[in-house]
Amino acid sequence: MPAEGDILQRLRGRIAAIERAGNGARADQACLPLGVSAIDDHLPGGGLATSAVHEILDGDGNNKTKTTENKTKYPVRRKFGESPSGPVTAFAAALAGRAQQARAAPVIWIAPRLPGRESLYGPGLLSFGLDPADLVIVRVASDSDFTKTALWAMEEALRAPAVGVVCAEIEEMGLTASRRLQLAAKTGGGLGLLLRPVSRDASEDTALPPNASISRWRISALPGAPPEAPWLPARLPGQPRWKAELLRVRGGRPKTWQLEWRDDGHDTDTGRNSSQPAGGFALVSPLRDRPVPQKTARPPIPHANRQARAN
Amino acid sequence: MTVDAFSPGYVELQVTTNFTFLQGAAHPEELAAQAAVLGHDAVAVTDHNTLAGVVRGHLGAKTAGIRVIVGTRLNFADGTPSLLCLPTDLTAYSRLSRLLTVGKRRAEKAQCRLSATDLFSPDGIFARGAGQVLIAIAPENPGADFPSFLSQMRDELESETYLAATHLYRGDDTRRLAQLADIAKTARIPLVATNDAHYHVPERRALADVLTCIREHCTIDSAGHRLTLNAERHLKPAAEMARLFRDYP
Amino acid sequence: MLAAPEGGATRLSAVTLTARKAGLFPGQTLADARALSPELAVHDHDPGGDAAALDALADWCRRYTPWAAPSGLESGGAAGLWLDISGCAHLFGGEVAMLDDLTGRLARVGYTVRAGLADTTGAAWAAARFGRPAQAVTIIMAEGKHPETLAHLPIAALRLPPETLDGLDRLGLRNIADLAALPRAGLARRFGELPARRLDQAFGQIDEPISPRAPAPVWRLRTAFPEALGREEDIAAAVRNLAEALCNRLARAEHGARRLELCLYRVAGRVDTIEAGTSRASRDPDHLMRLLKEQLDRLPEPPTSAPDPLSAAAEAMVETLTLAAIGTEPLHMTQTGITTGLPNDTERDPDALEQLVDRLSGRLGANNVRRFSARESYLPERVQTSTPALADKQPKTAANTPSDSPWKPALPRPPxxxxxxxxxxxxxxxxxxxxxxxxxxxxxxxxxxxxxxxxxxxxxxxxxxxxxxxxxxxxxxxxxxxxxxxxxxxxxxxxxxxxxxxxxxxxxxxxxxxxxxx
Incomplete structure (x- = not known):
């Protein structure tokens, strides 16, 4: 359960974002807060700038914390189907979902057409807050014209004022192309997320050609949390965790966080869904990993009910 | 007599036969015969708000050479969690059947309307649970008041009280069993394994699905999640049940 | 001269006029034909190619009338084209002028044309194939005197299958008058009801609508240019004019277009057809124009047999344009929105997303711009289906997630x-x-x-x-x-x-x- 203060802060952030958007303020000032104050405070403007394009790299090919031996374990990231990994997809879906709700505008997702390969799966996206019913999938033939056509589609989509978020799985990207995207996002006001399926070798950040994206993130999987309730067997998977590296951001400094997806809609004790929609990001708190078994931690049995029923 | 049911030899205590209209997908005789094949020394017949299946169950059990455990699954109209009610003597049996009769009189034809008052009221028809074995069935999402309901059962009804636990291969069974075990521990009542059998052999799943469609007035293609996820609601051998519940001896 | 293998021997499938004069006929074996005229040029018969060519020609003819259809070999005799020019001829200065224009244009691109014009389909078919041999165009305007006018034509002019013709021939019947004189009942007993029906059709006693190759659209506009257009800008401007005119007509009828068809008739006889769909009915000329332009810009270079680039360019010039709304829906005045173009506009134009979907579908293909929908199933791969966004008439708007939605998984599902x-x-x-x-x-x-x-x-x-x-x-x-x-x-x-x-x-x-x- 997030603390009350946390919720308040989140609400304030959202109200502020709505006000910024509604007052006809300059488009490039609008922001999409991630809902985690530690990150939002670090980002210039209090969140991801909308009317702009951001990049999300896939960190699972070369997680920095891994040994060199581990690094060579995944010589070809392409084997994952040339699609972004689960964590990158989830992170993008969570951002897109937040924007979808804040702007009540649909999400466009541009991806190569890979017959028989992995594809976006609505029920999974929904658990990260992205409503699949309000999503338009754009499939671009994965031929030699892919990059050109996908960039065209992304530019068109960003330029359209009706669109909230445009996610695009594009690997190659020149400086000119990314400038065009940035310009299109400024015109349309939406949030552009470039998911780059393959992050190149070691010194990745410098190896990638420069481009005009406002920020560049790298998301990798972290061993997940143990189940929350103390009585659950520890071998069960808990909430997913990611390492979120902000590699660069315009007007800010790089930083790394350990993020956890707090699925408020999922009753973590039973694993079954309650009626609430999906939850949000949270920082991994080192405390929660070693829950102190306390008798008082369990909900006391409300005996008041019993009186009422007996009469 | 029912005490035997909880000794190492396993007996299925939650059995819905075709006497529960459009739910059970097997005759009581078929269930009894299969229970004998599996080496159970008894089988329960617990149709929903009715005792109609027990006679046929009794005959079937006699043929198969095992005992029948007479009972009813009590479903309540007011959201009170369902219970298995297994009377252990004649007085308890007649009180249960009186409760069902009253419930039927309250409702439309072939229906039975019960509420928590019937269960708990000290001067009600049920007149508390003396002589009954009561097994609570946890709802899909046990709320915060479920443990208190169990405590109330334990404290107010003069009966043996248990909590039923099922392992139906729904994916979250480990989680759910752990949760039920915790609830049972909190409420200080024992856990008892059942398989919520609706048919005697897995092959009857298709029939169960068809019954669901008739009950819900829908086609098999549009029935969606109202159908069964898998074919696990059949009678299972004791060893199998022991394996599924090995974390909860 | 075309030949195809048939029953072990290669036989002639079709012969040119010159070959016919030399005594060759379809059905003859190739060996016999070679004996008669050793210098004959033989090509393999390609029925599929013939049908495609005929279809293309039918498309081309829709510059004259929307009711153009190929008449296949199934009706007996040589294949051809039907044109129903009722109500269209005056656009070209009358029926005769129209025929002259048609035969002239086709002759210039290398076709030998025989045309028949008549007030019944049967008579037109007969006129085209059995009219005066010296003339390319035969006109039969019988106005109720069909039996007399058609009497001298051979029975083959009635579109009857070869077996029937053989049978009639064995009875000594030679021309239409012979056939018309026979008692109908006996004729039907012997040869089925077809000969009698064909007579009636030729004589105009029963109606025979032709089925056009494409459904005749109500909303079709056409421009012909005195000087063919070559520059892309000029063509685009002309399309734009048509689009505006079409939108005006749609507006008057309170309709909007769901599907558009733009046909470019090129000098060389080639027709380029562009189709564009909209996800909601629209009569916004800017939007429709964007959709068409997207594809217009990407039309492939027309294949050409011209010897030099200059004549190739000349052949590719556009003489005539037609723009049709081949699918429409009622669209009332209030539904056409105005795009504000302002970012973060909370009162966003509902058309804007549809317009984007239309543009993306136009370039990438409607199949590649999709929306997900869900159904209740336990099998993971059965839960999600996707359909082209264009076909989706009621796109979802706001993000509202009911808890019992089939999307909502009971247990965690992967993205x-x-x-x-x-x-x-x-x-x-x-x-x-x-x-x-x-x-x-x-x-x-x-x-x-x-x-x-x-x-x-x-x-x-x-x-x-x-x-x-x-x-x-x-x-x-x-x-x-x-x-x-x-x-x-x-x-x-x-x-x-x-x-x-x-x-x-x-x-x-x-x-x-x-x-x-x-």
Whole structure:
């Protein structure tokens, strides 16, 4: 359960974002807060700038914390189907979902057409807050014209004022192309997320050609949390965790966080869904990993009910 | 007599036969015969708000050479969690059947309307649970008041009280069993394994699905999640049940 | 001269006029024909190619009338084209002028044309094929005197199958007058009702509508240019004018276009057809123009036989344009919005998304711009379907997620699902404990956390093959496990089949990877 203060802060952030958007303020000032104050405070403007394009790299090919031996374990990231990994997809879906709700505008997702390969799966996206019913999938033939056509589609989509978020799985990207995207996002006001399926070798950040994206993130999987309730067997998977590296951001400094997806809609004790929609990001708190078994931690049995029923 | 049911030899205590209209997908005789094949020394017949299946169950059990455990699954109209009610003597049996009769009189034809008052009221028809074995069935999402309901059962009804636990291969069974075990521990009542059998052999799943469609007035293609996820609601051998519940001896 | 193998011998399928004069006829063997005229030029018969060419020609003829259809070989005699020019001829200065224009244009691009013009389909067919041989155009305007006018024509002019013609010939019947004189009942007994029907059709006693190659649209506009257009800008401007005129007409009728068809008639006789769809009815000329322009710019270079680039360019010039709304829906005044173009405009133009979908669909193909929809099913791959966004008439608007929506999974589901699950090698305690490790693409994943099984049985009422696009062939009960490896990667694995119920001990159930969790 997030603390009350946390919720308040989140609400304030959202109200502020709505006000910024509604007052006809300059488009490039609008922001999409991630809902985690530690990150939002670090980002210039209090969140991801909308009317702009951001990049999300896939960190699972070369997680920095891994040994060199581990690094060579995944010589070809392409084997994952040339699609972004689960964590990158989830992170993008969570951002897109937040924007979808804040702007009540649909999400466009541009991806190569890979017959028989992995594809976006609505029920999974929904658990990260992205409503699949309000999503338009754009499939671009994965031929030699892919990059050109996908960039065209992304530019068109960003330029359209009706669109909230445009996610695009594009690997190659020149400086000119990314400038065009940035310009299109400024015109349309939406949030552009470039998911780059393959992050190149070691010194990745410098190896990638420069481009005009406002920020560049790298998301990798972290061993997940143990189940929350103390009585659950520890071998069960808990909430997913990611390492979120902000590699660069315009007007800010790089930083790394350990993020956890707090699925408020999922009753973590039973694993079954309650009626609430999906939850949000949270920082991994080192405390929660070693829950102190306390008798008082369990909900006391409300005996008041019993009186009422007996009469 | 029912005490035997909880000794190492396993007996299925939650059995819905075709006497529960459009739910059970097997005759009581078929269930009894299969229970004998599996080496159970008894089988329960617990149709929903009715005792109609027990006679046929009794005959079937006699043929198969095992005992029948007479009972009813009590479903309540007011959201009170369902219970298995297994009377252990004649007085308890007649009180249960009186409760069902009253419930039927309250409702439309072939229906039975019960509420928590019937269960708990000290001067009600049920007149508390003396002589009954009561097994609570946890709802899909046990709320915060479920443990208190169990405590109330334990404290107010003069009966043996248990909590039923099922392992139906729904994916979250480990989680759910752990949760039920915790609830049972909190409420200080024992856990008892059942398989919520609706048919005697897995092959009857298709029939169960068809019954669901008739009950819900829908086609098999549009029935969606109202159908069964898998074919696990059949009678299972004791060893199998022991394996599924090995974390909860 | 065309030839095709038939019954062991190569026989002639079609002969040119000159060849016919030399005594050759269809059905003759190629060897006999060669004996008669050794210098003859023979080409292989290509029925598919003929049909395609005829279709193309029918398209071309729609510059004159929307009711243009090929008349195939099934009606006997040579294939040809029907044009119903009722109400169209005056646009070209009358029926004769129109025919002259048509035959003239076709002659210039190398066709030998025989045309017949008549007030019944039967008579027109007869006139085109059996009219005065010296003339390319035969006009029969009988106005109620058909029996007399057509009397001298051979019975073959009645579009009857060869067997019927042979039979009539054996009876000594030669021309239409002979046939018309026979008692109808006897004729029908002997040859079926077709000869009598063909007579009636030729004489105009029963109606015979022709079925056009494309449904005749109500909303069609046409411009012909005195000087053919070559520059792209000029063509675009002309299309734009048509689009505006079309939108005006649609507005008057309170309709909007769902499908558009733009035809460019080029000098060389080639017709380029562009179709564009809209996800909602529209009569916004800017929007429609954007859709058409998108494809207009990407039209392939027309193939040409011209010897030099200059004449190639001349052949590619556009003489005539038609723009049609081939699908329309009622669209009332209030529904046409105005795009504000302001970012973060809360009162966003509802048309804007549809317009984007239309543009994307136009370039990428409607099949590649899709929306998801969900249905209730336990089988993961059956939950989600996608349909072209263009076909979606009621696109969802705001994000509202009812808790009982079929999207909402009871248990966690991965955001990425493999359309075709991939085989993995897994090590797991029998019968149904979660795997402790699995190997996929040569890499070993040690599992640290796992949950399951979620046992999902096949939908017994569906045969596996019946599901279109069901890529999972071996359909057995599946046990799904949610697993996490030591690096924190989360996978969705399943075992296809149960150990204890598996029929063959030598062939244990296989494990598959089905999805990637976040």
């Amino acid at each position: 990425r699902l493999l359309t075709r699950p991939e085989l993995v090698e897994a090590v797991a305690p029998v019968p149904d404990d979660p795997p402790v490790m699995f190997r996929w693409h040569g890499h070993l994943h040690r599992i640290t956390r796992a949950e399951g099984p979620e046992r999902i049985a096949p939908e017994w009422w569906r045969t596996p093959d019946a599901a279109a696009g069901n890529t999972i062939l071996d359909d057995d009960t599946r046990d799904y496990y949610r697993v996490e490896d030591e690096d924190g990667r989360r996978f969705w694995l399943y075992r296809n089949g149960l150990y204890d119920r598996h029929r063959n001990a030598d062939d244990p159930p296989k494990w598959y990877l089905h999805g990637f969790f976040g």
